[in-house]
Amino acid sequence: xxxxxxxxxxxxxxxxxxxxxxxxxxxxxxxxxxxxxxxxxxxxxxxxxxxxxxxxxxxxxxxxxxxxxxxxxxxxxxxxxxxxxxxxxxxxxxxxxxxxxxxxxxxxxxxxxxxxxxxxxxxxxxxxxxxxxxxxxxxxxxxxxxxxxxxxxxxxxxxx
Amino acid sequence: xxxxxxxxxxxxxxxxxxxxxxxxxxxxxxxxxxxxxxxxxxxxxxxxxxxxxxxxxxxxxxxxxxxxxxxxxxxxxxxxxxxxxxxxxxxxxxxxxxxxxxxxxxxxxxxxxxxxxxxxxxxxxxxxxxxxxxxxxxxxxxxxxxxxxxxxxxxxxxxxxxxxxxxxxxxxxxxxxxxxxxxxxxxxxxxxxxxxxxxxxxxxxxxxxxxxxxxxxxxxxxxxxxxxxxxxxxxxxxxxxxxxxxxxxxxxxxxxxxxxxxxxxxxxxxxxxxxxxxxxxxxxxxxxxxxxxxxxxxxxxxxxxxxxxxxxxxxxxxxxxxxxxxxxxxxxxxxxxxxxxxxxxxxxxxxxxxxxxxxxxxxxxxxxxxxxxxxxxxxxxxxxxxxxxxxxxxxxxxxxxxxxxxxxxxxxxxxxxxxxxxxxxxxxxxxxxxxxxxxxxxxxxxxxxxxxxxxxxxxxxxxxxxxxxxxxxxxxxxxxxxxxxxxxxxxxxxxxxxxxxxxxxxxxxxxxxxxxxxxxxxxxxxxxxxxxxxxxxxxxxxxxxxxxxxxxxxxxxxxxxxxxxxxxxxxxxxxxxxxxxxxxxxxxxxxxxxxxxxxxxxxxxxxxxxxxxxxxxxxxxxxxxxxxxxxxxxxxxxxxxxxxxxxxxxxxxxxxxxxxxxxxxxxxxxxxxxxxxxxxxxxxxxxxxxxxxxxxxxxxxxxxxxxxxxxxxxxxxxxxxxxxxxxxxxxxxxxxxxxxxxxxxxxxxxxxxxxxxxxxxxxxxxxxxxxxxxxxxxxxxxxxxxxxxxxx
Numbered sequence: 047x048x049x050x051x052x053x054x055x056x057x058x059x060x061x062x063x064x065x066x067x068x069x070x071x072x073x074x075x076x077x078x079x080x081x082x083x084x085x086x087x088x089x090x091x092x093x094x095x096x097x098x099x100x101x102x103x104x105x106x107x108x109x110x111x112x113x114x115x116x117x118x119x120x121x122x123x124x125x126x127x128x129x130x131x132x133x134x135x136x137x138x139x140x141x142x143x144x145x146x147x148x149x150x151x152x153x154x155x156x157x158x159x160x161x162x163x164x165x166x167x168x169x170x171x172x173x174x175x176x177x178x179x180x181x182x183x184x185x186x187x188x189x190x191x192x193x194x195x196x197x198x199x200x201x202x203x204x205x206x
Numbered sequence: 207x208x209x210x211x212x213x214x215x216x217x218x219x220x221x222x223x224x225x226x227x228x229x230x231x232x233x234x235x236x237x238x239x240x241x242x243x244x245x246x247x248x249x250x251x252x253x254x255x256x257x258x259x260x261x262x263x264x265x266x267x268x269x270x271x272x273x274x275x276x277x278x279x280x281x282x283x284x285x286x287x288x289x290x291x292x293x294x295x296x297x298x299x300x301x302x303x304x305x306x307x308x309x310x311x312x313x314x315x316x317x318x319x320x321x322x323x324x325x326x327x328x329x330x331x332x333x334x335x336x337x338x339x340x341x342x343x344x345x346x347x348x349x350x351x352x353x354x355x356x357x358x359x360x361x362x363x364x365x366x367x368x369x370x371x372x373x374x375x376x377x378x379x380x381x382x383x384x385x386x387x388x389x390x391x392x393x394x395x396x397x398x399x400x401x402x403x404x405x406x407x408x409x410x411x412x413x414x415x416x417x418x419x420x421x422x423x424x425x426x427x428x429x430x431x432x433x434x435x436x437x438x439x440x441x442x443x444x445x446x447x448x449x450x451x452x453x454x455x456x457x458x459x460x461x462x463x464x465x466x467x468x469x470x471x472x473x474x475x476x477x478x479x480x481x482x483x484x485x486x487x488x489x490x491x492x493x494x495x496x497x498x499x500x501x502x503x504x505x506x507x508x509x510x511x512x513x514x515x516x517x518x519x520x521x522x523x524x525x526x527x528x529x530x531x532x533x534x535x536x537x538x539x540x541x542x543x544x545x546x547x548x549x550x551x552x553x554x555x556x557x558x559x560x561x562x563x564x565x566x567x568x569x570x571x572x573x574x575x576x577x578x579x580x581x582x583x584x585x586x587x588x589x590x591x592x593x594x595x596x597x598x599x600x601x602x603x604x605x606x607x608x609x610x611x612x613x614x615x616x617x618x619x620x621x622x623x624x625x626x627x628x629x630x631x632x633x634x635x636x637x638x639x640x641x642x643x644x645x646x647x648x649x650x651x652x653x654x655x656x657x658x659x660x661x662x663x664x665x666x667x668x669x670x671x672x673x674x675x676x677x678x679x680x681x682x683x684x685x686x687x688x689x690x691x692x693x694x695x696x697x698x699x700x701x702x703x704x705x706x707x708x709x710x711x712x713x714x715x716x717x718x719x720x721x722x723x724x725x726x727x728x729x730x731x732x733x734x735x736x737x738x739x740x741x742x743x744x745x746x747x748x749x750x751x752x753x754x755x756x757x758x759x760x761x762x763x764x765x766x767x768x769x770x771x772x773x774x775x776x777x778x779x780x781x782x783x784x785x786x787x788x789x790x791x792x793x794x795x796x797x798x799x800x801x802x803x804x805x806x807x808x809x810x811x812x813x814x815x816x817x818x819x820x821x822x823x824x825x826x827x828x829x830x831x832x833x834x835x836x837x838x839x840x841x842x843x844x845x846x847x848x849x850x851x852x853x854x855x856x857x858x859x860x861x862x863x864x865x866x867x868x869x870x871x872x873x874x875x876x877x878x879x880x881x882x883x884x885x886x887x888x889x890x891x892x893x894x895x896x897x898x899x900x901x902x903x904x905x906x907x908x909x910x911x912x913x914x915x916x917x918x919x920x921x922x923x924x925x926x927x928x929x930x931x932x933x934x935x936x937x938x939x940x941x942x943x944x945x946x947x948x949x950x951x952x953x954x955x956x957x958x959x960x961x962x963x964x965x966x967x968x969x970x971x972x973x974x975x976x977x978x979x980x981x982x983x984x985x986x987x988x989x990x991x992x993x994x995x996x997x998x
Contacts, residue, residue: 074998075399080388145468145492147493147494147498151495191400
């Protein structure tokens with residue numbers, strides 16, 4: 047996706063032993079669409095952090111603002127369009143001109159922590175799929191019919 | 207920095223004028239463009255883009271309600287006249303207003319002029335109620351659209367008088383069938399299930415985060431809503447009586463508080479006046495941010511009580527243009543757009559002026575109070591900016607960094623003009639009377655309980671916080687395990703006082719397909735029934751109307767709307783309930799790729815609010831004790847037209863219910879007395895699905911069974927199918943214990959009040975007809991069926 051900024055991605059998901067209600071709901075909707083070959087959906091909150099940031103700062107933001115240590119795990123990596131995903135997945139991001147309230151709140155929280163850097167954030171969701179014989183076109187259909195509204199979202203399919 | 211553009215209109219011919227309107231997405235008609243041309247020719251210059259945008263917004267159907275204010279040449283063909291009769295109707299709005307004026311209820315404090323209807327609550331407080339629709343935005347982006355729908359109506363309450371505290375949200379949705387096959391779906395629209403989930407999530411997340419209980423509503427499903435869904439959001443607020451009047455004076459500062467301004471929702475006001483088509487710009491979509499609105503709410507309540515501002519209104523459709531324009535209407539204003547806090551810097555002046563970014567309010571602040579107001583806003587972490595002041599020039603002058611980007615005469619802008627006369631045509635539909643024969647009543651009752659329109663909406667309701675603020679007395683569900691549906695919600699909003707309000711609604715588009723006039727009566731009857739069934743006072747009930755209609759420049763569609771408005775007037779007068787607020791959303795139609803047009807079924811939502819002395823004198827719908835007697839109040843007639851039974855059997859026929867206001871009002875007043883005296887153990891109204899469904903729902907809430915003797919239901923025993931499933935209005939099922947039957951029957955002497963059966967200990971529904979066992983169903987099966995229809 048050309049308008050996603052460089053720098054870092056923070057990926058936050060539920061710990062493995064916890065019941066993922068949202069993932070299950072998405073899986074039900076996928077089955078209602080007629081794709082019975084999908085077995086599980088993992089849902090992550092993703093944050094694209096850019097601007098005046100370092101890895102250390104991103105770690106600080108993750109630890110102090112974005113992460114619920116009891117329920118969540120976080121992964122931080124440098125943004126790379128060609129990152130190898132092991133499983134088929136799709137990222138859904140707000141289009142640039144659309145108001146992103148969660149990002150606004152996160153930026154406010156960063157300022158409240160006393161961080162003076164000009165940090166910018168965009169929020170999105172990442173859905174990782176497992177199942178048999180998953181095709182790119184199926185994920186495209188699922189993205190457009192369930193996960194993304196192309197009026198306000200961009201989506202990128204990866205790992206397939 | 208971008209400046210205002212001059213739009214050349216003074217020299218344009220008709221074609222050019224229309225092109226300007228179309229290109230700018232202004233939705234202005236040729237007549238309106240000509241009026242604008244005339245104005246600018248007179249003052250000897252061309253308008254700026256900002257001026258044109260402001261005019262388009264002020265005159266838009268959404269903000270000005272042109273159709274409801276227009277004269278209508280109405281031609282009607284009905285059974286009595288046989289020949290078409292034409293007469294002129296002054297306006298639909300005047301018909302609605304007439305009701306409130308004629309009824310002269312002294313507890314109506316402010317009607318049809320402020321952001322919400324305001325009625326008296328107790329010696330020191332008023333309550334206000336407003337219901338809005340957010341149909342187009344929700345169809346395009348269900349989550350954001352529905353969220354900003356509820357956010358918007360909450361701001362209406364914050365902007366009513368000097369601001370009320372929101373205490374209750376209501377929501378009513380209409381969707382296409384949730385099981386509609388994906389492969390048959392038009393590519394331009396979302397599947398009903400996605401819309402359903404998105405809309406419910408949007409209302410849930412916004413309402414819950416605002417800390418306001420969402421505790422009353424309805425959800426309807428019909429193929430007529432496949433292309434255009436309906437999303438009604440309502441809010442009730444409470445305010446001190448001194449805060450009802452607002453006043454703007456020259457010299458007061460114009461202060462905008464809350465969210466920043468961006469490109470969100472540009473052209474919402476003009477866009478909502480157009481039909482839905484496939485290609486829609488991103489900018490019409492708004493995304494809500496309830497956290498900002500919650501902070502605005504908290505700050506406003508403090509500032510109001512310290513009397514730090516003298517007038518307030520919300521930024522809704524039309525943004526600052528509409529909010530400042532309305533406040534300045536009778537005086538004038540000077541605005542400096544460069545002071546408006548922006549989300550990003552590249553906005554053009556006209557975009558700042560008409561943007562519909564959410565969570566903003568506009569205040570009129572006496573200059574000596576500004577420092578104190580600043581302190582409150584800063585303490586509550588609310589962003590604000592002083593963007594100008596009110597003047598006495600009767601003009602609005604808008605600057606952007608020292609340039610004048612707009613100057614309009616407000617008297618001209620808000621001038622009442624001769625609106626074009628609309629043509630409407632209505633022909634009464636003759637429906638064959640039909641009684642379905644050879645149907646298995648047991649099967650049919652179970653099918654009706656599984657009808658998504660009737661089935662439990664618990665999966666939705668439980669997502670809403672209906673307890674927050676801890677004043678919800680009769681909750682959306684009642685009974686031993688909280689599965690029985692309540693007719694209305696009762697809340698006691700003032701801590702330490704038992705005084706309360708009852709809120710309910712009535713909606714039924716299927717009657718409207720048969721007869722829009724009677725539909726209006728049935729909706730009013732249903733809303734009042736729901737109010738009274740819970741303990742509300744029929745004589746202290748006020749109603750709100752919300753019309754959602756299809757393509758209204760089609761005389762036939764408009765004809766149905768006119769009939770519906772006439773019904774509202776006639777029946778509201780007959781039931782003696784005043785309208786205190788209302789809103790219309792027209793042009794709910796979709797233009798398909800092949801050019802064909804799909805209109806929604808004309809839909810009227812009646813929301814009702816009643817003030818009661820004591821919330822302990824209320825009742826719920828679940829049966830309370832085995833051995834108690836069951837009564838039916840009201841007359842059961844052959845009213846199957848538009849019923850769920852005929853919908854289920856796919857018949858479009860029959861007589862739709864004819865309300866009997868005189869009789870029903872008597873029953874309601876007496877029922878209210880009986881509930882107040884504690885004679886009623888449980889009460890439920892008969893609506894969709896008729897008596898059989900009403901009794902089933904009372905059982906489901908309780909775990910008790912019933913034995914019903916059908917021949918006792920009506921004086922002249924009719925066909926059992928009619929007795930079970932007729933949707934005659936004005937009927938209640940009431941449970942009374944042995945000790946109180948004499949007193950109860952005395953209250954209803956000379957009124958249709960019939961003892962039809964008993965509550966039994968075993969969880970089974972048994973219905974007998976003339977000594978024969980007509981129907982017997984296991985309660986658990988009924989409960990499982992009714993509760994298991996909607997899935998998330």
